[in-house]
Amino acid sequence: MNQDLEKKLPIRPSRTKFYSNIGLIIAILISSAWFSGFNVFEIFANIRFAFRLLNSLFFPPAWDYADNVIGPLLETVQMAIVGSFVGAILAFPAAVLAANNFIKVKGLNTGMRLILNFFRTIPALVLASLFVAIFGIGSFAGIVALSIFSFGLISKMTYESIEAIDYGQVEAIISLGGNKMNVLRYAIIPQVLPQYMSYTLYAFEVNVRAAAVLGYVGAGGVGQTYQIWLDLRRFDRVGIIIMISFVAVLIIDFISSSIRRRLV
Numbered sequence: 001m002n003q004d005l006e007k008k009l010p011i012r013p014s015r016t017k018f019y020s021n022i023g024l025i026i027a028i029l030i031s032s033a034w035f036s037g038f039n040v041f042e043i044f045a046n047i048r049f050a051f052r053l054l055n056s057l058f059f060p061p062a063w064d065y066a067d068n069v070i071g072p073l074l075e076t077v078q079m080a081i082v083g084s085f086v087g088a089i090l091a092f093p094a095a096v097l098a099a100n101n102f103i104k105v106k107g108l109n110t111g112m113r114l115i116l117n118f119f120r121t122i123p124a125l126v127l128a129s130l131f132v133a134i135f136g137i138g139s140f141a142g143i144v145a146l147s148i149f150s151f152g153l154i155s156k157m158t159y160e161s162i163e164a165i166d167y168g169q170v171e172a173i174i175s176l177g178g179n180k181m182n183v184l185r186y187a188i189i190p191q192v193l194p195q196y197m198s199y200t201l202y203a204f205e206v207n208v209r210a211a212a213v214l215g216y217v218g219a220g221g222v223g224q225t226y227q228i229w230l231d232l233r234r235f236d237r238v239g240i241i242i243m244i245s246f247v248a249v250l251i252i253d254f255i256s257s258s259i260r261r262r263l264v
Contacts, residue, residue: 057239065237069225069244076221077248079142079214080207086143087150088200094151095158101170102162102188103180113159119152124210128219139220142211149210150203154196161195162188198260205256208249 032038096102098112127145135141169187178186215223222245229237 053235056235057242060236061239061243062234062236063240066240066244069222069241072215072222072225073245073248075139076211076223077208077252079139079146079211079221080204082143083146083211084150084200084204084207086147087152087203088154088196090147090151091154091158092196094155095162096184096188098155098159099162101165101167102184116152116155116159119148120156122148124149124207125213125217128214129217132218137218137220142214142219142221145214145219146207146211150200150207153203153206154199157199158192158196161192161199165191201256201260205253208252212245 094112094116098109098116100106100109103109124145127148128142131141131144135144165188169191170183173183173187211221211223213223213226215221215225216227218224222241225241226238229235229241
Protein backbone atom coordinates (compact mmCIF):
# COMPACT_ATOMS: atom_id res chain seq x y z
CA MET A 1 0.00 0.00 0.00
CA ASN A 2 2.75 2.46 0.98
CA GLN A 3 4.78 1.48 -2.04
CA ASP A 4 1.83 2.21 -4.37
CA LEU A 5 1.32 5.59 -2.68
CA GLU A 6 4.97 6.48 -3.07
CA LYS A 7 4.81 5.67 -6.77
CA LYS A 8 1.88 8.05 -7.26
CA LEU A 9 3.57 10.97 -5.51
CA PRO A 10 5.01 13.49 -7.99
CA ILE A 11 8.77 13.65 -8.26
CA ARG A 12 10.12 16.96 -7.01
CA PRO A 13 11.76 18.77 -9.91
CA SER A 14 15.45 19.47 -9.73
CA ARG A 15 16.37 22.99 -8.62
CA THR A 16 19.54 22.92 -10.68
CA LYS A 17 17.79 23.98 -13.89
CA PHE A 18 15.91 26.76 -12.09
CA TYR A 19 19.05 28.25 -10.55
CA SER A 20 20.92 27.85 -13.84
CA ASN A 21 18.25 29.89 -15.66
CA ILE A 22 18.30 32.57 -12.95
CA GLY A 23 22.08 32.74 -13.18
CA LEU A 24 21.93 33.01 -16.96
CA ILE A 25 19.41 35.87 -16.80
CA ILE A 26 21.52 37.73 -14.24
CA ALA A 27 24.63 37.25 -16.38
CA ILE A 28 22.84 38.62 -19.44
CA LEU A 29 21.60 41.66 -17.49
CA ILE A 30 25.01 42.44 -16.04
CA SER A 31 26.83 42.00 -19.35
CA SER A 32 24.25 44.09 -21.19
CA ALA A 33 24.56 46.88 -18.61
CA TRP A 34 28.36 46.69 -18.84
CA PHE A 35 28.57 46.90 -22.62
CA SER A 36 25.88 49.61 -22.87
CA GLY A 37 27.66 51.78 -20.29
CA PHE A 38 24.84 51.73 -17.73
CA ASN A 39 25.98 52.72 -14.27
CA VAL A 40 23.48 52.94 -11.42
CA PHE A 41 25.95 55.04 -9.40
CA GLU A 42 25.81 57.75 -12.06
CA ILE A 43 22.10 58.07 -11.37
CA PHE A 44 22.63 58.76 -7.67
CA ALA A 45 25.61 61.01 -8.37
CA ASN A 46 23.53 63.25 -10.65
CA ILE A 47 20.16 63.02 -8.94
CA ARG A 48 20.48 66.56 -7.63
CA PHE A 49 20.58 67.84 -11.22
CA ALA A 50 17.41 65.88 -11.98
CA PHE A 51 15.61 67.54 -9.06
CA ARG A 52 16.90 70.92 -10.20
CA LEU A 53 15.47 70.31 -13.66
CA LEU A 54 12.12 69.17 -12.24
CA ASN A 55 12.01 72.30 -10.16
CA SER A 56 12.60 74.40 -13.30
CA LEU A 57 9.86 72.54 -15.18
CA PHE A 58 7.02 72.48 -12.67
CA PHE A 59 7.65 74.88 -9.80
CA PRO A 60 5.91 76.84 -11.08
CA PRO A 61 4.98 76.11 -14.71
CA ALA A 62 4.17 79.02 -17.00
CA TRP A 63 0.37 79.05 -16.64
CA ASP A 64 0.17 82.17 -18.81
CA TYR A 65 1.47 80.14 -21.74
CA ALA A 66 -1.15 77.38 -21.45
CA ASP A 67 -3.46 78.81 -24.14
CA ASN A 68 -0.64 78.65 -26.68
CA VAL A 69 -0.25 74.89 -26.21
CA ILE A 70 -3.80 73.98 -27.28
CA GLY A 71 -3.29 74.69 -30.99
CA PRO A 72 -0.13 72.57 -31.48
CA LEU A 73 -1.62 69.83 -29.28
CA LEU A 74 -4.77 69.68 -31.40
CA GLU A 75 -2.57 69.48 -34.50
CA THR A 76 -0.77 66.53 -32.91
CA VAL A 77 -4.06 64.73 -32.22
CA GLN A 78 -5.30 65.45 -35.75
CA MET A 79 -2.07 64.03 -37.19
CA ALA A 80 -2.58 60.87 -35.10
CA ILE A 81 -6.21 60.54 -36.24
CA VAL A 82 -5.42 60.86 -39.95
CA GLY A 83 -2.30 58.68 -39.73
CA SER A 84 -4.15 55.92 -37.88
CA PHE A 85 -7.11 56.03 -40.28
CA VAL A 86 -4.99 55.88 -43.44
CA GLY A 87 -2.74 53.18 -41.99
CA ALA A 88 -5.76 51.09 -40.96
CA ILE A 89 -7.29 51.27 -44.44
CA LEU A 90 -4.05 50.07 -46.03
CA ALA A 91 -3.45 47.45 -43.34
CA PHE A 92 -6.53 45.28 -43.84
CA PRO A 93 -5.91 44.13 -47.44
CA ALA A 94 -2.24 43.62 -46.62
CA ALA A 95 -3.20 41.48 -43.62
CA VAL A 96 -5.54 39.38 -45.78
CA LEU A 97 -2.71 38.71 -48.24
CA ALA A 98 -0.27 37.90 -45.43
CA ALA A 99 -2.57 35.41 -43.67
CA ASN A 100 -1.64 31.88 -44.71
CA ASN A 101 -5.12 30.42 -44.12
CA PHE A 102 -6.96 32.53 -46.70
CA ILE A 103 -4.86 32.86 -49.86
CA LYS A 104 -2.63 29.82 -49.52
CA VAL A 105 0.20 30.95 -51.77
CA LYS A 106 3.40 30.66 -49.78
CA GLY A 107 5.37 33.07 -51.94
CA LEU A 108 2.67 35.75 -51.63
CA ASN A 109 2.24 35.27 -47.89
CA THR A 110 5.98 35.30 -47.21
CA GLY A 111 6.60 38.28 -49.48
CA MET A 112 3.87 40.33 -47.84
CA ARG A 113 5.17 39.48 -44.38
CA LEU A 114 8.66 40.58 -45.38
CA ILE A 115 7.24 43.91 -46.54
CA LEU A 116 5.33 44.36 -43.29
CA ASN A 117 8.42 43.45 -41.24
CA PHE A 118 10.43 46.02 -43.20
CA PHE A 119 7.98 48.83 -42.41
CA ARG A 120 7.80 47.85 -38.74
CA THR A 121 11.57 48.01 -38.31
CA ILE A 122 11.72 51.74 -39.20
CA PRO A 123 10.85 54.02 -36.24
CA ALA A 124 8.29 56.75 -36.82
CA LEU A 125 10.90 59.42 -36.06
CA VAL A 126 13.19 58.13 -38.81
CA LEU A 127 10.27 57.99 -41.25
CA ALA A 128 9.36 61.55 -40.34
CA SER A 129 12.94 62.68 -41.00
CA LEU A 130 12.85 61.09 -44.45
CA PHE A 131 9.50 62.60 -45.37
CA VAL A 132 10.48 66.06 -44.12
CA ALA A 133 13.36 65.87 -46.59
CA ILE A 134 10.89 64.88 -49.35
CA PHE A 135 7.82 67.02 -48.58
CA GLY A 136 9.32 69.81 -46.51
CA ILE A 137 8.69 70.95 -42.95
CA GLY A 138 5.08 70.58 -41.76
CA SER A 139 2.46 68.20 -40.48
CA PHE A 140 2.00 66.43 -43.84
CA ALA A 141 5.36 64.68 -43.45
CA GLY A 142 4.31 63.59 -39.96
CA ILE A 143 0.98 62.23 -41.19
CA VAL A 144 2.69 60.15 -43.88
CA ALA A 145 5.16 58.80 -41.32
CA LEU A 146 2.39 57.88 -38.88
CA SER A 147 0.36 56.27 -41.68
CA ILE A 148 3.22 53.95 -42.58
CA PHE A 149 3.94 53.21 -38.91
CA SER A 150 0.24 52.40 -38.31
CA PHE A 151 0.13 50.27 -41.44
CA GLY A 152 2.93 48.03 -40.19
CA LEU A 153 1.53 47.77 -36.67
CA ILE A 154 -2.14 47.12 -37.50
CA SER A 155 -1.46 44.72 -40.39
CA LYS A 156 0.78 42.52 -38.22
CA MET A 157 -1.81 42.10 -35.49
CA THR A 158 -4.69 41.74 -37.96
CA TYR A 159 -3.18 38.92 -40.00
CA GLU A 160 -2.45 37.06 -36.78
CA SER A 161 -6.13 37.45 -35.85
CA ILE A 162 -7.17 36.15 -39.29
CA GLU A 163 -5.02 33.05 -38.79
CA ALA A 164 -6.69 32.45 -35.41
CA ILE A 165 -10.31 32.51 -36.65
CA ASP A 166 -12.76 29.65 -36.29
CA TYR A 167 -12.10 27.80 -39.56
CA GLY A 168 -15.35 25.88 -39.28
CA GLN A 169 -17.24 28.87 -40.66
CA VAL A 170 -14.90 29.00 -43.65
CA GLU A 171 -15.43 25.30 -44.37
CA ALA A 172 -19.20 25.72 -44.10
CA ILE A 173 -19.23 28.51 -46.70
CA ILE A 174 -16.94 26.56 -49.04
CA SER A 175 -19.14 23.46 -48.72
CA LEU A 176 -22.10 25.56 -49.88
CA GLY A 177 -20.21 26.66 -52.99
CA GLY A 178 -18.92 29.98 -51.70
CA ASN A 179 -15.88 31.60 -53.33
CA LYS A 180 -13.01 33.52 -51.78
CA MET A 181 -14.96 36.76 -51.59
CA ASN A 182 -17.84 35.00 -49.82
CA VAL A 183 -15.40 33.54 -47.32
CA LEU A 184 -13.86 36.95 -46.74
CA ARG A 185 -17.20 38.71 -46.36
CA TYR A 186 -19.15 36.20 -44.29
CA ALA A 187 -16.47 34.26 -42.36
CA ILE A 188 -13.34 36.36 -41.91
CA ILE A 189 -14.52 39.97 -41.63
CA PRO A 190 -17.23 39.32 -39.00
CA GLN A 191 -14.74 37.44 -36.83
CA VAL A 192 -11.80 39.86 -37.03
CA LEU A 193 -13.63 43.19 -37.31
CA PRO A 194 -13.82 43.83 -33.52
CA GLN A 195 -10.10 43.06 -33.13
CA TYR A 196 -9.26 45.15 -36.19
CA MET A 197 -11.11 48.16 -34.75
CA SER A 198 -9.39 47.59 -31.41
CA TYR A 199 -5.97 47.51 -33.09
CA THR A 200 -6.78 50.76 -34.91
CA LEU A 201 -7.66 52.48 -31.65
CA TYR A 202 -4.50 51.13 -30.07
CA ALA A 203 -2.45 52.49 -32.98
CA PHE A 204 -4.14 55.86 -32.45
CA GLU A 205 -3.06 55.85 -28.79
CA VAL A 206 0.53 55.08 -29.81
CA ASN A 207 0.45 57.69 -32.57
CA VAL A 208 -0.61 60.47 -30.21
CA ARG A 209 2.59 59.87 -28.24
CA ALA A 210 4.70 59.42 -31.37
CA ALA A 211 3.31 62.55 -33.03
CA ALA A 212 4.29 64.58 -29.96
CA VAL A 213 7.99 64.10 -30.75
CA LEU A 214 7.90 64.22 -34.56
CA GLY A 215 8.18 68.01 -34.39
CA TYR A 216 11.82 67.60 -33.42
CA VAL A 217 12.54 66.79 -37.06
CA GLY A 218 10.12 69.40 -38.42
CA ALA A 219 7.07 67.17 -38.86
CA GLY A 220 4.60 69.48 -37.11
CA GLY A 221 2.62 69.16 -33.91
CA VAL A 222 3.49 70.02 -30.35
CA GLY A 223 6.98 68.57 -30.77
CA GLN A 224 8.11 71.73 -32.56
CA THR A 225 6.98 73.77 -29.57
CA TYR A 226 8.97 71.48 -27.29
CA GLN A 227 12.05 71.99 -29.41
CA ILE A 228 11.74 75.77 -29.52
CA TRP A 229 11.48 76.28 -25.76
CA LEU A 230 14.05 73.61 -24.92
CA ASP A 231 16.55 75.34 -27.19
CA LEU A 232 15.77 78.63 -25.46
CA ARG A 233 15.98 76.88 -22.07
CA ARG A 234 12.53 78.12 -21.06
CA PHE A 235 11.85 75.07 -18.91
CA ASP A 236 8.79 76.64 -17.29
CA ARG A 237 7.05 76.66 -20.68
CA VAL A 238 8.26 73.14 -21.42
CA GLY A 239 6.72 72.10 -18.11
CA ILE A 240 3.25 73.44 -18.96
CA ILE A 241 3.44 71.70 -22.36
CA ILE A 242 4.26 68.40 -20.61
CA MET A 243 1.42 68.83 -18.13
CA ILE A 244 -1.23 69.61 -20.73
CA SER A 245 0.02 66.84 -23.03
CA PHE A 246 -0.07 64.39 -20.12
CA VAL A 247 -3.68 65.23 -19.31
CA ALA A 248 -4.68 64.97 -22.99
CA VAL A 249 -3.00 61.56 -23.36
CA LEU A 250 -4.71 60.29 -20.22
CA ILE A 251 -8.12 61.33 -21.53
CA ILE A 252 -7.46 59.79 -24.95
CA ASP A 253 -6.20 56.54 -23.41
CA PHE A 254 -9.23 56.30 -21.13
CA ILE A 255 -11.72 56.84 -23.96
CA SER A 256 -9.88 54.52 -26.35
CA SER A 257 -9.48 51.77 -23.74
CA SER A 258 -13.18 51.96 -22.87
CA ILE A 259 -14.14 51.57 -26.54
CA ARG A 260 -11.69 48.71 -27.07
CA ARG A 261 -13.06 46.80 -24.09
CA ARG A 262 -16.53 46.97 -25.64
CA LEU A 263 -15.29 45.85 -29.05
CA VAL A 264 -13.36 42.76 -27.96
